Amino acid sequence: MSKAKISDKQTIETGIVFGLIALFTGLYTTEKGWFIGASGLLLITLLFPLLLKPLAWLWFRLSTGLGWLTSRVILFIIFWILVTPMGLVRRWLGKDSLLIHQFKKGKVSAFVDRNHEFTATDLKYPF
Numbered sequence: 259m260s261k262a263k264i265s266d267k268q269t270i271e272t273g274i275v276f277g278l279i280a281l282f283t284g285l286y287t288t289e290k291g292w293f294i295g296a297s298g299l300l301l302i303t304l305l306f307p308l309l310l311k312p313l314a315w316l317w318f319r320l321s322t323g324l325g326w327l328t329s330r331v332i333l334f335i336i337f338w339i340l341v342t343p344m345g346l347v348r349r350w351l352g353k354d355s356l357l358i359h360q361f362k363k364g365k366v367s368a369f370v371d372r373n374h375e376f377t378a379t380d381l382k383y384p385f
Contacts, residue, residue: 264314266307272314273303 277300284292302309354360361367 264311264318268318269310269314270303270307272317273299273307273310276313277303 277296280292280296280299284290284296348355357370
């Protein structure tokens with residue numbers, strides 16, 4: 259998003275979103291300042307949307323950064339909650355699906371040669 263241009267439509271949508279956020283905040287807090295701010299922001303969005311281009315650029319940069327960070331945090335958590343315990347349990351049970359121990363003991367490959375001729379049922383029921 260750093261080199262991508264912010265379109266006029268994105269600028270208008272950003273102004274509308276911030277106007278609605280100010281409106282709902284005013285409804286929640288019942289303070290008149292939020293309603294005035296929301297009205298002003300929506301008026302600027304309708305009349306002079308180019309004034310909101312820096313705000314839209316900042317908003318989209320923030321969303322890109324949060325998406326980058328969040329995806330890595332979620333993948334990290336999933337890995338450590340699901341994959342790591344599963345691997346430790348498989349190691350504890352003595353499972354060696356990759357045949358690593360066989361490969362380390364000798365100089366032969368751990369590649370399993372499968373001479374299987376595929377039939378129509380293999381394609382119909384792959385699992």
